[in-house]
Amino acid sequence: MRAKWWGATALSVVALAWGGAGYLITKPVDFHDYRVAAVSAAETAHDALTTTALVAEALEKGQVMTPYGKSAFDDARKALAGGAKKFTAIEPPDERCERMHDELAPLLQQADAALTRTETEPHAADQLSDALERFVEQHT
Amino acid sequence: MPRASDFLGKRVAGGRIVDVAFDENQRLTEAIVVRGPWGRLLGYEREQVRGPWLIETLARWILRRETIVVPWDPSFVTPDPRPEPPTSAREASG
Amino acid sequence: MRLLIGFDLLDRQIVDRDGVPVGKVDDVELSEDARTLTALLTGQSALGGRFGGVLGRWITAAAGGAEPRRIPYDLVAKVDSAVHLAIKRELLAPPALEKWLDDHLIGRIPGADNAES
Amino acid sequence: MKRLLAVTLGILTAIGGFVDIGDIVSTSEAGARFGLSHTWVLLVGIVGICVYAEMAGRVTAVSKRPVYDLIRERLGPRVALVNLLGAYAITLLTLAAEIGGVALALQLLSGAPYLLWVPAVALVLWLALWRVKFSTLERIFGLAGLSLVVLLIATFKLGPDFTQMTKIAPPPGENWPTYFFVAIALFASAMTPYEVFFFTSGGVEERWTPRDLTLSRVNVFLGFPLGGLLAFGFLATSAAVYEPLGMRVDTLGQAVLPAGLAFGQVGLGLVILGVFAATFGAAMETSLSAGYTVAQYFGWSWGKYLRPRQAARFHTVVLVSILLAVAALLTTIDPVQLTEYMLIFSAIVLPLTYLPILVIANDRGYLGDKVNGRLANTLGVIYLFVILAAAVAAVPIMILTGMGG
Numbered sequence: 001m002r003a004k005w006w007g008a009t010a011l012s013v014v015a016l017a018w019g020g021a022g023y024l025i026t027k028p029v030d031f032h033d034y035r036v037a038a039v040s041a042a043e044t045a046h047d048a049l050t051t052t053a054l055v056a057e058a059l060e061k062g063q064v065m066t067p068y069g070k071s072a073f074d075d076a077r078k079a080l081a082g083g084a085k086k087f088t089a090i091e092p093p094d095e096r097c098e099r100m101h102d103e104l105a106p107l108l109q110q111a112d113a114a115l116t117r118t119e120t121e122p123h124a125a126d127q128l129s130d131a132l133e134r135f136v137e138q139h140t
Numbered sequence: 141m142p143r144a145s146d147f148l149g150k151r152v153a154g155g156r157i158v159d160v161a162f163d164e165n166q167r168l169t170e171a172i173v174v175r176g177p178w179g180r181l182l183g184y185e186r187e188q189v190r191g192p193w194l195i196e197t198l199a200r201w202i203l204r205r206e207t208i209v210v211p212w213d214p215s216f217v218t219p220d221p222r223p224e225p226p227t228s229a230r231e232a233s234g
Numbered sequence: 235m236r237l238l239i240g241f242d243l244l245d246r247q248i249v250d251r252d253g254v255p256v257g258k259v260d261d262v263e264l265s266e267d268a269r270t271l272t273a274l275l276t277g278q279s280a281l282g283g284r285f286g287g288v289l290g291r292w293i294t295a296a297a298g299g300a301e302p303r304r305i306p307y308d309l310v311a312k313v314d315s316a317v318h319l320a321i322k323r324e325l326l327a328p329p330a331l332e333k334w335l336d337d338h339l340i341g342r343i344p345g346a347d348n349a350e351s
Numbered sequence: 352m353k354r355l356l357a358v359t360l361g362i363l364t365a366i367g368g369f370v371d372i373g374d375i376v377s378t379s380e381a382g383a384r385f386g387l388s389h390t391w392v393l394l395v396g397i398v399g400i401c402v403y404a405e406m407a408g409r410v411t412a413v414s415k416r417p418v419y420d421l422i423r424e425r426l427g428p429r430v431a432l433v434n435l436l437g438a439y440a441i442t443l444l445t446l447a448a449e450i451g452g453v454a455l456a457l458q459l460l461s462g463a464p465y466l467l468w469v470p471a472v473a474l475v476l477w478l479a480l481w482r483v484k485f486s487t488l489e490r491i492f493g494l495a496g497l498s499l500v501v502l503l504i505a506t507f508k509l510g511p512d513f514t515q516m517t518k519i520a521p522p523p524g525e526n527w528p529t530y531f532f533v534a535i536a537l538f539a540s541a542m543t544p545y546e547v548f549f550f551t552s553g554g555v556e557e558r559w560t561p562r563d564l565t566l567s568r569v570n571v572f573l574g575f576p577l578g579g580l581l582a583f584g585f586l587a588t589s590a591a592v593y594e595p596l597g598m599r600v601d602t603l604g605q606a607v608l609p610a611g612l613a614f615g616q617v618g619l620g621l622v623i624l625g626v627f628a629a630t631f632g633a634a635m636e637t638s639l640s641a642g643y644t645v646a647q648y649f650g651w652s653w654g655k656y657l658r659p660r661q662a663a664r665f666h667t668v669v670l671v672s673i674l675l676a677v678a679a680l681l682t683t684i685d686p687v688q689l690t691e692y693m694l695i696f697s698a699i700v701l702p703l704t705y706l707p708i709l710v711i712a713n714d715r716g717y718l719g720d721k722v723n724g725r726l727a728n729t730l731g732v733i734y735l736f737v738i739l740a741a742a743v744a745a746v747p748i749m750i751l752t753g754m755g756g
Contacts, residue, residue, distance in 0.1 A: 007288075047598040051605055054592075054612075064611040064619050067462030072604040079601070133597060140524075143275065144239050144262045145284040159240035166271040166307055168264070169236070182425055183241065188716040192728035195709065195735075214268035245424045245431075247416065247650055254657065258423070258650030276650065281428060315414035315421075315717050323652075332651070332663050340663040345482055347658055 029090055034097040037090055038104050039139050044083030045111045046132040048076040049125045052115055057122040073119055080115060084108045100139065107132055142217040147171075152216055154208060161212075168212040237313060239271070247316045248276060248305065250323035257329065259317060260284065260302060274310070274317065277302035277329060300330040357566055359486075359493035360553045361404075361574025363632050366496040368400065368546040369578035370585070371445065371633035372452025372603065373690025375626060377540070378582050379606035381533045382589030383599055386522055387515040389586065392534045396541025397579035399737070401571055402730045403542070403705055404550055406712040406723065408567035411551040412559040414717045418551040418708060419647035425707040435648045437700040439641060441693050442545050446637040447676035450476065451686025452630035455603045459623050466683065473677045476634050480669060485556050485655045488635060495628035497577075501621045502584025505613035509591035522594075532752045535741050539697045540690075541579065542738065544704040545640040552643040556656050564721070581629075588613070601687065641672040695749070698742040705735055 029037075055072045058064045064072075087108065092098045107128065114125035150157050155173040162168045183189040184199045237243070239262055248256040257276030261284055265272050280302035282294030303326065311320040328336075340346050370378075381389045407418045414421075419438075423431035453476075454468035461468075479488060515522070521530035554567060588609035589600055600606055607626060611619035639655075646653035646665040653665040680686060709731045712723045723731065 043599065047601075050596050050598045051608075054596075054608060055604075058608070058611055061615075063615045064608070065460070065616055068459050068604070068611075068619065068623075070462045071458050072602075072608070075602045075604050141266065141272070142264045142268050143280075143283065144244060144264075145286075148240055148244075159238045161236050161238050162271050163236060168239075168269060168271065172238070182710055183714055183716075186241070186716065189710070189714045191713045191723070192709065192732045194732050195706075212269075217264065217268040245428060247420050247424075247647075253415070254661070255646075255650060255652040260650075278649070281649075284428060315416050329651075329664075335663040335667050336660050340666050341660050343481070343659070346660045348482070 041083045041087035048080040274305045275302040361570025363493035364550045365574040365578025367633035367636035369582040379589040379600040382586040383593035386590045390516045411554045434703040437696045447679040448686045448689040449634035456627040492632035499625035506587040511591035642669040
């Protein structure tokens with residue numbers, strides 16, 4: 001009898017937790033969610049550019065090994081692609097978000113090309129980096 | 141043959157059996173019975189464990205200090221249905 | 235010396251005369267008249283018996299129907315932080331799972347007989 | 352020399368606890384975002400693990416029983432089973448992450464993708480555990496991990512803002528919940544339970560007796576602060592390089608870069624070697640601990656001091672755990688993120704592990720006159736409450752901040 005009671009309690013707790021998680025995942029995206037996603041995409045792009053610049057500069061000075069450089073560049077490219085993909089997957093729910101989208105989307109697109117340039121010219125994307133940083137500051 | 145799991149945690153007059161003592165001839169001598177619902181002793185019922193003060197006080201408080209010792213009686217053992225390998229277990233639970 | 239079944243025996247490690255683990259005291263057995271302690275029981279099926287309920291049946295079933303090993307209390311030499319037996323563990327029947335894994339898996343890997351030091 | 356080598360158990364345990372792959376990245380992340388303002392957490396963690404590892408080592412040396420043995424004895428089979436499930440989950444998640452970490456270190460050296468390295472790493476790990484002596488493993492990986500000391504020297508060259516060390520507050524632009532989330536993660540990783548399981552089981556493997564009490568203490572008081580210091584190296588070098596740039600750290604490559612910036616290829620090479628040793632050491636620590644916890648709960652024979660045939664069940668658990676870890680990694684889950692889930696299980700396991708240690712360390716039936724003194728008891732109780740508070744707070748804060756986002 002006691003075991004049954006415990007079982008029922010445990011089941012309802014699990015069901016509640018799953019229900020809660022399910023609600024959080026499926027609830028429509030609002031302004032707040034969209035802002036968080038946009039800021040995180042911008043941060044990811046900024047970090048990828050900065051890391052690539054740091055590593056490229058270190059490679060130039062002979063401070064790091066070539067295989068290291070290669071895999072650091074790979075990581076940055078993957079991070080940027082992942083961040084951008086997550087952001088573009090969300091439909092902007094209202095006008096304010098739409099403006100935010102129009103501001104960030106071109107920056108992310110530029111970042112993709114800039115990343116490849118930065119691998120050989122460490123300071124090629126400094127301006128873009130600053131623009132992304134400004135975007136993050138404005139929206140947090 | 142009766143096992144310890146047949147009488148530990150069992151209700152007897154005065155509370156629940158949490159432990160049973162035996163002497164050097166392996167004869168069971170007495171049962172330790174508590175009133176509270178939680179029967180784990182953590183060892184604080186023995187002289188050898190002292191402190192830390194806070195943990196000891198909490199452990200005793202949970203036990204409500206109502207530990208009593210009663211002489212062992214073979215009637216404390218009743219064969220409860222014990223899980224056996226699947227075939228016979230069905231009979232026991234059904 | 236007065237000992238407690240629950241505190242001093244149950245859930246304690248049983249080791250042989252060389253200190254090699256034999257098993258846990260998963261339950262103890264009394265004589266028919268329930269007046270004396272006769273043996274220690276070790277093995278998952280004994281542990282499952284103590285859990286009771288569904289969980290207990292699972293643990294018992296995981297033992298593959300093997301009976302718990304019964305160690306007569308006369309073989310116990312000393313009880314301190316572990317239950318020390320007076321014999322070497324080779325004199326007892328090996329646990330079923332250990333033997334099965336030794337025969338079918340571990341014993342077949344090269345180097346399984348190498349002692350460390 | 353022999354005496355010097357006798358402390359490698361403590362060094363390896365501590366390195367596996369403080370600078371395993373998850374800690375390397377999360378500590379560097381803390382440095383990049385919060386500068387040196389989490390230094391106090393490392394200090395609190397070092398003192399905490401020292402207090403409990405000393406207690407556990409003393410219990411083991413005197414009673415010759417490893418800690419996990421005693422958990423079931425004091426808490427009973429039911430509560431200990433809950434602990435076992437949580438502890439095993441933590442250990443397995445960490446093991447998967449460490450195998451991934453070794454592979455990531457190899458990727459940085461070779462340029463080849465880490466997933467290609469995973470099966471090879473797992474095989475070498477298993478072979479090492481199967482064939483190589485415990486003390487040899489301990490020495491190789493404990494000592495090689497010390498090459499991370501280069502980070503401490505790099506700290507002074509790179510010069511982070513040392514004034515933050517005395518601050519207990521997030522820097523401007525960061526919020527309190529995230530600051531606390533990171534603090535709890537750092538604290539929990541300092542006190543991870545597999546450290547005491549491994550340390551005390553290692554003590555039994557090395558056949559400690561009451562005469563080795565001093566040895567156990569030297570291991571604790573040298574090893575764990577050293578491990579904490581190495582973790583501080585990652586915190587400080589990241590704080591120096593990344594905080595001014597306002598960027599985050601989430602890969603191993605970023606975490607090791609500062610050493611390259613400070614000392615060029617030699618510095619970078621040393622740190623990657625150190626990371627390799629530390630993560631491999633942590634992989635050994637966690638795969639053995641997986642076997643230790645299960646075997647000690649059920650009372651099976653265990654350990655590397657027996658022939659594998661004499662401990663077939665223990666070796667099976669180790670083998671299966673390694674295979675499960677490889678299977679988890681091959682789903683391409685990020686090994687670094689894997690360790691973040693550890694926090695959830697820590698909430699269950701930490702209190703249930705450290706309470707029985709504290710109680711038994713006061714039991715004269717076990718320890719005679721070697722029971723806890725007033726200092727060990729006071730600190731022990733304080734830390735038990737800190738652990739409880741962290742455990743209770745961990746999950747809500749994690750949800751609140753979206754995993755520290």
